Amino acid sequence: MSLLVKNASQVVVVCSKMQKFLKSQDIAEQFIVLENTSVAIDHSGLISQIGPLQEIISSTPESDFEKVIDATDKCVIPGMVDGHTHAVWAGDRVHEFALKLKGASYMEIHKAGGGIGFTVDKTRAASEEVLLDLYLQRLKLMLRNGTTLVESKSGYGLDAQTELKMLKVIEKAKLLQPIDISSTFCGAHSKPKGMDEICATKDVLENQIPAVLDAIKNGEISVDSIDVFCEKGVFETESSKQILLAGKEKGMMINFHAEELNYIGGVEMGVSIGATAISHLEEISDEGIQHMASSNAVAVILPTTAHILKLKHPPVKKMLEEGVIVALGTDFNPNAYCVSMLTVMNLACIMFRMSMEEALVASTLNAAASVGKSDMHGSIEVGKWGDLVLIDAPRWEHVIYQMNASEIISHVIKKGQVVVSK
Template sequence: MCDFSCKHDFSLIIQNISTIVTPKTGTTSVHVLGRGTPSKNPPFPDVFDKSVGMEIRVGMDGLLAYVGPTDGNDAREGRKRTRPSHSACRIVDANFSACALPGFVDAHTHAIFVGNRLPEWRLKLGGTTYADIHAAGGGIHATVRATRDARFDELMDATRPRLQRAMRLGTTTMEIKSGYGLEYETELRQLKVATALNKELPLDLSVTYCGAHSVPKGQTADEATEQLVTKDIPALAAAMAAGTVDCDAIDVFVETNVFPADNARRILDAGRTIAGLRGNFHGDELTHTRSGPLAQATQSRAVSHLELADDDDIACLRAAGTVAVLLPTTAHILRLTPPPARAMIEAGVPVALGSDFNPNAPHLSMPFVMHLACLDFRMTPDEALIAATLNAAASVGREERVGSLEVGKQGDIVLLGAPFWEHVIYEFSSPPIWMVVKAGRVIHENDDFAPTPAAAVEAKD
C-alpha cells in the first residue's frame, strides 16, 4: 500500500463504475452519471451497454480531481481492457458492476458513553413512555451516572468500536455530542475523547458540546442555565483556546420540562458569543416548543427531531435557512408521530438525516436510517440520499467540503457492489457496501460485495 509520499498522479483511481450518483451543491436533486436507476430502465434489465464506464480520480491531497466517463476507455465485449494513462497509489476496476455514492454524513449522534439501557427497552415494549422513564430518573440520567464514573480510557475504548462500525456502514463524517456528564468535568472528558478519536480514526468528527442535554439532579432549569452561561461555557471557551479540545457547536434539549425556550435561547446565545459555537438544538420532540422562531432568534444552523413542528415552524426554518435534522430511528423506537418531512421538503426547508445513536436508539447504520425515512417519513430514495449526504453536511457547516462527489471536494466515497444505487437502502439490513473511501484512502473493503470478477490492482511505486 502506498504511503502517499510517492510521486503518483493520484492517490486513487476507480474505473469502469456503472453509475455515479451524487447531489450537486446549489441544487435539490441527485445527479446521475452512467446507466441510471431502475425507474429509468424498466423492466430492470440485467444486461446494459458497457461501452463507457464512469471514473473517479482522487488527488494526492485527498480531493476529488475528476468525476466523469473513463477517458480513453473502450471496454466493449471482445475488446481488451487497458490500464489508465494516469498513475495512482491504487487503481480499482469496478467491472461495470458497481455504483459510487458520496460518503454518508451522520448529522446527529450521542456516541460517547458507557453502559446500555436494555431494561428500559423492555419497559417501552410494555407501553411505558420515554417521558415517564426520564421522570423516574432513567433515560439520560441513567447514562449520566455511568458515564460520570468512566475514565478517559474507558470512554475511548467504548466509543472507538462504535465509530469503526459506522465507517464500515459507509459513514465518513459524523456529528458527535457530549451530554452524558451534565457537569463540566465529565462533559470536558467526553469532548477530549471526541477530539482524540478525530485525530486517531479516518473519520471526520464535528464535535458538539451538549452540556444542556438535561437538567442535573438537584437543580432547576434556571439554576442549570446560570451555571452553563456564567461558568461552563466560558471554561469551555478557554479550553478551546488552549487547544485542549476541539468543538464546533452547542446543543440544548429544548422541552417544556427540561430547558424551556427562554432558557435555551440564553444558552445558545452564550455558546455563540462567548465560545463561537454554532447553534444546534433538540426541539419539538415530545411537546411543541416552537422550534422555528427559536432557530431564527438564535441563528441556529440546525434543529433536530421536529416531530411536532407546525406550519409556522416550517416557515421560520425556511426563512432562517436552518437545516431540519430528522431522526427516523428514534421516532420509530419511541413510537412518536413522524415529523412533517414532506411539508418541510415541499416548503424548501433543507432536510438532513441522523442516526441519533445513543443508548436509547443504538443504531449507527445510515442505510437503515434512509430506509426508515422512506418508509415512515414518506421520503423518496433520492431525498433520503441527499439528506444523508449534502444536507447533513450543511447541518454541520461542511457542505463546501463533503457531502457530494464534485471536483475539489474531499474524496469520500461509498462503492456498492450492486447493479443499482438504491440497493443500499433496499437491502438495509446488510447493505452491499464493497468499499468505503476517506479522502482517497480505502478504509473498509468487503470482498463479499466485490463485482464479479473483481479486479483491483495495486500499483507499484
C-alpha cells in the same frame, strides 16, 4: 496516495455546481447520477477528475495511479454524513427496551431513574480511556456502514468536568481513526438531578461554558456547535436561547434539539437567533416550517427515535414541499442504538415517504450543510474530499432498498484511502 475508481455502473455525484444544499424542488433538476463513470482522487485526498475512463486516462495514464479499483458492476455514492449522534457514553440501556415494549414512555422511564440519568451516572464514573475505547468501537461500526463525517455531541456529563472529559474524548478520536468529526457541546442535554431549570441554566452559563472556552483557548479541544435539549419541563425557550446565544457569541454554530415531545416555539426562537440546524421537529408548527424554509436552517430528522419511542412522525413531506432543507441522522445513543445511515434512509423512506433521492441527499450534502461542511463534503465533485462508498449492486437504490444494506458495501474510501474493504 492517488486512487482511480474505474468503470462504475453508476456514480451518484449528487450535484455538480458546488451547491451547499439541495431542497426538494431542486432535486428533480439538479440530482445527478452518471452511468459508466470513473472517479480519480489525487495525492492530497481530493477528487481530481470525474468522467468516462478514456477521458481520465488520456490526461493521467492508469499506470500513474498508485491504486486502481475496478468498479465494474458496482455503484459509487458519496461518503455518508451522520447529522446527529450521541456516541460518547458508558453503560447501555438494553434493560429499558422491555419496559418500552410494555408501553412506558420516555418521560416515565426518566422519572423511574432510568433514561438519560442512568447514562449520566455511568459516564461520570467512566475514565476518559474507557470512554475513548467505547467511542472508537462505535466509530468503526459507523465507518463500516459508510459514514465518513459525523456530528458528535457531549451531553452525558451535565457538569463541567464530565462534559470536558467527553469533548476531550471526541478530540482524541479525531486523530485516531478516519471519520471526520464535527464536535458539539451539549451540556444542556438534561437537568442534573436536584437542579431546577434556573439552576441548571446558571450552571451551563457560569460553569460549563467558561470551562469549555478555557479548554478551547488552551488548545485541548475544538468545538464547532452548541446544543440544548429545548423541551417543556427541561430547558424551555428562554433558557435555551440564553445558552445558545452564549455559544454563538464565542463562534459556535447553533445546532439544537427542538419540538420533539411538545411544541413550545423552539423553532421560532432558534430561527430568530440564526440557528444553522434544528433536530427532531416531531411537533413543529406550520409557522415554524415557514420560518425554517425562509431562513435555510437545516431540519435534522431522526427516524430511529420516532420509531423506537413511537413518537408522532415529524411532518417531513410538508417540510420538503414548503422548501425546508432536510437532513438525516442516526441519533445514535443508548436509547436508539443505530450506527447505520443506510438503515436510517430506509426508515425515512418508509416512515416519512421521502423519495430515495431525497433520503440520499439528506444523508450526504444536506447533513454536511447541517454542520457547515458542505463545501468539502456530501457530494462527488472535483475539489471536494475523496470520500466514497462503493456498493456491490448495479443500481444505487439497492443501498436503501436492501434492509441492513451494510453487507453490500464493498469499499469505503476516505480522502483517497481505502479504509474498509470486503
